[in-house]
Amino acid sequence: MSRLKGWKEIPIGGLILEAGNAEEYQTGTWRTYRPVWDEGKCIHCLFCWIYCPDSAIIVEGGKMKGIDLKHCKGCGICDQECPPKVKAIEMVLESKLQSEKGE
Amino acid sequence: MGKIVALTGNDAAGTAMIQIRPDVVAAFPITPQTELMHKFAEAVADGDVDTEFVSVESEHSAMSAAIGASAAGARVMTATAANGFALMWEVVYIAASYRLPIVMTLVNRALSGPINIHCDHSDSMGGRDAGWIQLHSENSQEVYDNLIQGVKIAENRDVLLPVMVTSDGFILSHTLERMEILDNQGVQDFVGENHPQHTLLDVDHPITFGPLDLPDYYFEHKRQQVLAMEKAKGVILEVGREFKKLSGRDYWLFEEYQMEGAERAIVALGSTAGTVKETVDALREKGEKVGLIKLRVFRPFPKEELVEALKGIKALVVLDRSNSFGGFGGPLFTEIRSTLYGSGLSFEVLNYIYGLGGRNISLKEIEGVYSDLKEVIETSKVKERINYLGVRE
Structure with a gap:
């Protein structure tokens, strides 16, 4: 988490002076479940990319490349929308993943 | 040079507004403020001022429209009284929190109930913690002078807070008094042009007004308002000195x-x-x-x-x-x-x-x-x- 600024360092009145700065606000820590993507199963239909409300599906050259975990809030819509025959995304408890990896 | 006239408090405030020529005025009528807006709306209808006059359906809308216009970069004024002010409540706080230099005449009237239309200060005192500068007036002359100074105080870069100018309902608002008004050019030169630093209509520098302010930053924005109020004192004195050069009249705290x-x-x-x-x-x-x-x-x-x-x-x-x-x-x-x-x-x-x-x-x-x-x-x-x-x- 970046250092929070003091009252003398920020614009007055709650103004946001730069466009598109929502990217700086990291919402990944809100997650309870993390989408785990299986590249081998993925057919790159990009349904997850269309439905993701946080633009957290990373796409390059028309292909799914992974999930932006700094912004993904873990809503599970990608898992829901991934075609039943594909099932390339699985929601796993964040706490479980973190304790396994010692994160 | 000034001109000696006989005006009611409402006409004095209306005259000040006509001479200030704000870009936008949004207002809803309420006794004892009605004649004030009547006078100003008449000047708009007659083409004496080129203000965009927004007739709204309530005081909540009046202040909301004032906030929108001010955020867009306009110089904005309005006026209300008692229950009208109470109906504005939530947006009154927002005007101050967004640091918008709106200037409003509050024609003091008792808050209901039982319903009463006469003067007391329950309305302005109810708004004492809203973050507005409050200038109180003894007579119509002061209502007029405070409004003209109010514009300059509010828009000062060190302040950027809304200003409320009070006028005792009926006692001032409906009573003819001898007073002096300045010439139009003198008022125009005194208030100058409004050049806000950040506005919604500045398309080359897109900004956001009023985003969600969570526990991580809300307190910091409130602390900034404290500083603005502290600085306002010096600015009020400075504007008072400048106003004396124009009018010959002394204004202090x-x-x-x-x-x-x-x-x-x-x-x-x-x-x-x-x-x-x-x-x-x-x-x-x-x-x-x-x-x-x-x-x-x-x-x-x-x-x-x-x-x-x-x-x-x-x-x-x-x-x-x-x-x-x-x-x-x-x-x-x-x-x-x-x-x-x-x-x-x-x-x-x-x-x-x-x-x-x-x-x-x-x-x-x-x-x-x-x-x-x-x-x-x-x-x-x-x-x-x-x-x-x-x-x-």
């Missing part, structure tokens, strides 16, 4: 009337200060050492200056034209007594709540207040700390 050598004093707001002055003059002629402090700037509250002005006083009365039910006296009393605690000054301070719902206050009653103070000094006893002046038993 408060007026000290016959305070030289005074032992007994009254602190009052608004038109009642005029009645107190009459009483002070009569008592001074009899050799009594009485004086008055007429508070002009209620927010930011001039605490250090008041302590300085009250040195030498032996007993003090604070007149409140509103009450804080279940509290310890009226809002002005609470503030003054809190200011004095720990200041090194120690004299008795009494509160007289008066004039609720437009109840008249007489010279005789004020004379009675000064004689009560005499008794307090002579006996070193306070019979009642909080008194209700002019209420029938």
Whole structure:
């Protein structure tokens, strides 16, 4: 988490002076479940990319490349929308993943 | 050069607005403010001012439209009274929080109920913590002068806060008075052009007004408002000095009337200060050492200056034209007594709540207040700390 600024360092009145700065606000820590993507199963239909409300599906050259975990809030819509025959995304408890990896 | 005219408080405020020529005015009529907006709307209809006049369906909408226009970069004014102000409530706070320099006349009227249309200060005092600068007026001249200065105070880069100018309902708003108005060009040159730093219509620099402010930053924005209020005091004085060059009239944080050598004093707001002055003059002629402090700037509250002005006083009365039910006296009393605690000054301070719902206050009653103070000094006893002046038993 970046250092929070003091009252003398920020614009007055709650103004946001730069466009598109929502990217700086990291919402990944809100997650309870993390989408785990299986590249081998993925057919790159990009349904997850269309439905993701946080633009957290990373796409390059028309292909799914992974999930932006700094912004993904873990809503599970990608898992829901991934075609039943594909099932390339699985929601796993964040706490479980973190304790396994010692994160 | 100025011109001597006879105007009501409402016409004085309307005239100031016509001369200021704000970009946008959004307002809804309410007694006793109606004639003020009537006068201004007429000037718009006649083409005398090119203001965009927005007739809204409620005061909540009036302040909301004012906020939108101000955020877009316009110079914005409005006016209301009592229940209209109460209906604005949530957006009144937002105007200050977004740091929008809106200037509003508040024609003081008692808040219902039972429904009453006459003067007291329950409306402006209800808004005392909203983050607005409050300039109080003794007469129509001050309503006019405070509005013109208000624009310049509000838009100062160190301040950027909305300003409320009060005018006692009916007592000022509907009473003809002799006063002096400035020429249009003089007012225009004084207020100058509004050049806000950040506006919604500046498409080359897109910004966001009013985003969600969570526990991580809301407190910091409130702390900034504290600083703006602190800085406003100096700006009010600076604008006052500049205004004197234009008008010849003196404006400070408060007026000290016959305070030289005074032992007994009254602190009052608004038109009642005029009645107190009459009483002070009569008592001074009899050799009594009485004086008055007429508070002009209620927010930011001039605490250090008041302590300085009250040195030498032996007993003090604070007149409140509103009450804080279940509290310890009226809002002005609470503030003054809190200011004095720990200041090194120690004299008795009494509160007289008066004039609720437009109840008249007489010279005789004020004379009675000064004689009560005499008794307090002579006996070193306070019979009642909080008194209700002019209420029938």
